[in-house]
Amino acid sequence: MIEFEKFELENGLRVIFHQDVTTPIAVVNIIYDVGARDEDPNRTGFAHLFEHLMFGGSKNIPNYDSPLQLAGGECNAFTNNDITNYYDTLPVQNLETAMWLESDRMLELAFTPKSLEVQRNVVIEEFKQRYLNQPYGDVWLELRPLIYKEHPYNWATIGKNIDHIANATMEEVKDFFYTHYGPQNAVLVVGGNTTREEVEELAKKWFGPIPKRDKQERNISPEPKQLEERRKKIEREVPANAMYLAFRMGSRLTEDHYLGDLCSDILAGGKSSRMYHELVVKSRLFSNISAYITGGWEDGLFVVSGQLSEGVSFEEGEKAVWKQLKNMANEEIAQRELQKVKNKFKTSKVFSEQSLMSRVLKIAMFELMGKLGQINDELSNYDTINGSQIQEFASRTFIKENSNLLLIQRKNG
Amino acid sequence: MDRVKGPEFKQAESISLSFPKQIKLNNDVDLYYLDEVKDDSVKLEFSWTAGTKYAKDKLIASFTNKLLFSGTADRTAREISEEVDFYGGYLQKNIDKDHAGFTIYCLNENVSTIFKIVSKVLANCTFPVEELDKERTIALEQFKIDSEKVKNLCRRRFNAGLFGEESAYGRIVENADFEEVSKSNVEAFYKDFYQNNRPTIFLCGKVDDSFIEDLREWSSQFSSGEKANTVSLDEQQTGEFHSEQEGAIQSAIRIGCRMFDKKHPDYFGFQLLNTVLGGYFGSRLMANIREDKGYTYGIGSSLAVMEDAAYFFIATEVGSEVREAAINEVFKELQKLQDEAIPEDELNRVKNYMFGEFLRQSDGSLAMMECFKNIYFNQLQESYYSDFFKALHKFTAADLQQLAQKYFQKNKMIVMSVG
Missing domain, CATH: 3.30.830.10 (Metalloenzyme, LuxS/M16 peptidase-like)
Structure with missing residues (x-):
């Protein structure tokens, strides 16, 4: 059970306090309601570039990290297609240091040309390291545009094209900041061995004076229903042929999320799963196989991916995967098999809520999704699902007209 | 309210560990x-x-x-x-x-x-x-x-x-x-x-x-005792080695040498020195090679200790075109720590960061068990963490400069790059 207290400052900043008296560490987490989905199609990768710039100094503080480290703290951040999240962990007696630092960069960034120039290069190296210089690293750069034609999920967080980052100007950076990084667009969550009174006092002191900025209405055109099968084959220098099969499904905010999650576990969650047994152990068509959901807030994907064993054709692999997907829809799911994936979820939930950091992050995410009141309902959301609901999910999701297949052919030589 | 100076802070004074x-x-x-x-x-x-x-x-x-x-x-x-x-x-x-x-x-x-x-x-x-x-x-x-x-x-x-x-x-x-x-x-x-x-x-x-x-x-089923097996080791190579990898757009670099284990009298001091060099986000290596030059997404250094050997290493991946430049910058940083005393404010910052890091790494029962395993497997004193804490307070910039001169000698290092 995750407990919390919530209040709002006059400038629109939402503040949530989560108490944990058992740890010497406090967590300060700020989630901003901006992700790659909010980017201009001609300026992609900006939300993520911006995450880097947020460490390049703010109005009154030339360097973000040094004062935090001096107070024994550490910080990091991540960006995805939906949100950008920043967090600091530090000894609880120094909580105020993190409030000071986070508030100053919400107030105004330093916008130094040097910071922009360097972070552009760092992001370009990150692009190379994570997406280009790894086998299968560019899969999502290929898959997204295959699946999304209208919606900004069309591009990955790193951006469509390195040039968008290379050409970013200071004017654009400033504009992005004032549009998305105001108090009305953020949620502050503080966790640790402190009190609501202290958190409220510190939040008012440091964040209260930040002027309210206009709330930008999001106006994203939804991706139309997919009506035809899509396929693409690419050649890459990879050790084995691989296939990625993605189906559109409901978003993180819909019941599909829970159905898809359990369904993916039944299919490929661990060594007792169906696909592992049938495709890796028995027929040995694949050397590995996985199934997972992406959990996007606007639209979801169910993905099956695997590497084909030497000498196995794409046709054979594809056929075998489809057979498992069709079985999911057509055959009754044994009670024990369903209970198994629910029991595993229960264990992993207990472990995932052990750290204060992950509880705080979860609170921030649920608030931004507009589901904070339901944060403790997750277990029952899974528990109440029955086998026929999963079959129904499978039968409407796993159809050719809703499928996107990316084949990666090994380049010879 | 002073937005420039910021609030007062206190460094962590001790850690409380529960051992199994x-x-x-x-x-x-x-x-x-x-x-x-x-x-x-x-x-x-x-x-x-x-x-x-x-x-x-x-x-x-x-x-x-x-x-x-x-x-x-x-x-x-x-x-x-x-x-x-x-x-x-x-x-x-x-x-x-x-x-x-x-x-x-x-x-x-x-x-x-x-x-x-x-x-x-x-x-x-x-x-x-x-x-x-x-x-x-x-x-x-x-x-x-x-x-x-x-x-x-x-x-x-x-x-x-x-x-x-x-x-x-x-x-x-x-x-x-x-x-x-x-x-x-x-x-x-x-x-x-x-x-x-x-x-x-x-x-x-x-x-x-x-x-x-x-x-x-x-x-009851386990009858005999532990197995002893000390690994045989050749002499460490030194100098630069590069292996060309066709089509690679980044080069991976590792620089380092064999080092002592956790029982060595210089261990605590060396860990502090290593943190200054490459052990945290604000380190010298990150500040120079990532934040100033933009050569890499990340660079760090660390001391790895195994049962029969230990080594110090710096690792990064950089754009292939700046490989030589990046290696030069690494050695410049190693040299600088030998030639110049670490400024007082930087040393304080690193010490405080490490005190905070001790708290983070001992937070919760799973983390405390990991701390205990470190003591158990490395055969350290039960007081290892509090000793480390106390020792950190004492080190001066002069102590660290001496350690750098003793352990950061270029001719003792091996430089390996692939890409």
Whole structure:
């Protein structure tokens, strides 16, 4: 059970306090309601570039990290297609240091040309390291545009094209900041061995004076229903042929999320799963196989991916995967098999809520999704699902007209 | 309110660690049990002296570990996994150069049931050939993927340069080695290093007394003592080595040398020096090579300690066109720490960061168990962490400059790059 207290400052900043008296560490987490989905199609990768710039100094503080480290703290951040999240962990007696630092960069960034120039290069190296210089690293750069034609999920967080980052100007950076990084667009969550009174006092002191900025209405055109099968084959220098099969499904905010999650576990969650047994152990068509959901807030994907064993054709692999997907829809799911994936979820939930950091992050995410009141309902959301609901999910999701297949052919030589 | 100066802060003064209690089971098997756990989670870890260094042939130790639950006369690997999964258990196998074993993650209501399943399978494992072949295929495919990454190639060659290709710490696995793994080798290794060898057990969670008795009964089967095996080491190579990798757009770089272990009198000071150099986000290496030059997404340095050897290393991946420049900058930073005293404010910052890091790394029962394992495996004093804390306060910039002069000498380093 995750407990919390919530209040709002006059400038629109939402503040949530989560108490944990058992740890010497406090967590300060700020989630901003901006992700790659909010980017201009001609300026992609900006939300993520911006995450880097947020460490390049703010109005009154030339360097973000040094004062935090001096107070024994550490910080990091991540960006995805939906949100950008920043967090600091530090000894609880120094909580105020993190409030000071986070508030100053919400107030105004330093916008130094040097910071922009360097972070552009760092992001370009990150692009190379994570997406280009790894086998299968560019899969999502290929898959997204295959699946999304209208919606900004069309591009990955790193951006469509390195040039968008290379050409970013200071004017654009400033504009992005004032549009998305105001108090009305953020949620502050503080966790640790402190009190609501202290958190409220510190939040008012440091964040209260930040002027309210206009709330930008999001106006994203939804991706139309997919009506035809899509396929693409690419050649890459990879050790084995691989296939990625993605189906559109409901978003993180819909019941599909829970159905898809359990369904993916039944299919490929661990060594007792169906696909592992049938495709890796028995027929040995694949050397590995996985199934997972992406959990996007606007639209979801169910993905099956695997590497084909030497000498196995794409046709054979594809056929075998489809057979498992069709079985999911057509055959009754044994009670024990369903209970198994629910029991595993229960264990992993207990472990995932052990750290204060992950509880705080979860609170921030649920608030931004507009589901904070339901944060403790997750277990029952899974528990109440029955086998026929999963079959129904499978039968409407796993159809050719809703499928996107990316084949990666090994380049010879 | 002063937005420029910021609020007052206090550094952490001490850490409070709860260590597990030691319970002697049968045949001198030790159980370390920490029950200060707030929820229903249980982490149960079994560790044997069965790491890769104990196998004469490459891959035997790791395949034995992979196949511990691959089947018995009356149960297949799938049935075993299914049962563990059904009770909400996660079974993870662990292996490094020195130790090997497995860990069960579950809820306390199921720990006894899961342990019964797992222990029975472990005692009766038949290592079926088809499971061995399957694991061979999977592991080889994964190995091929890993071998496409310059950072892995660089790490392998770096270790070979540090310890020698004949050494169990430096030997390089090749694709062909996977074919050599046989059922009989795996069975023999299992017998010597799991069955006839005492495990150490680490248990984190609230369990019933009867479960401790289950473990006690189980421990009776392990007859003989621990295996001793000191790894042979060649002399470390020095100088620069580069291997061209066609098509790579980044180069992986490793620079380092052999170093002392955690019991050495210079260890605490060297850890502080290492943190200044490359042990945290604001380090000299990050500030110069990432934040100032933009050559890389990340660069860091660290001290790795194994049972029979230890080494210091700096690792990064940079744009191939700036490889030489990046290596030069690394050596400039090493030289600077020898030539100039670390400014007082920087030294303070790093010390305070490390005090905070101690708190983070000992936060919660799982983390405290990890701290204890560090003491246990490295045979350190129980006061290790408080000693470290106290020692940090005392170091001066002059002390660190001396350490840098002693340990950061360029002619003692090996520089390996691939890309």
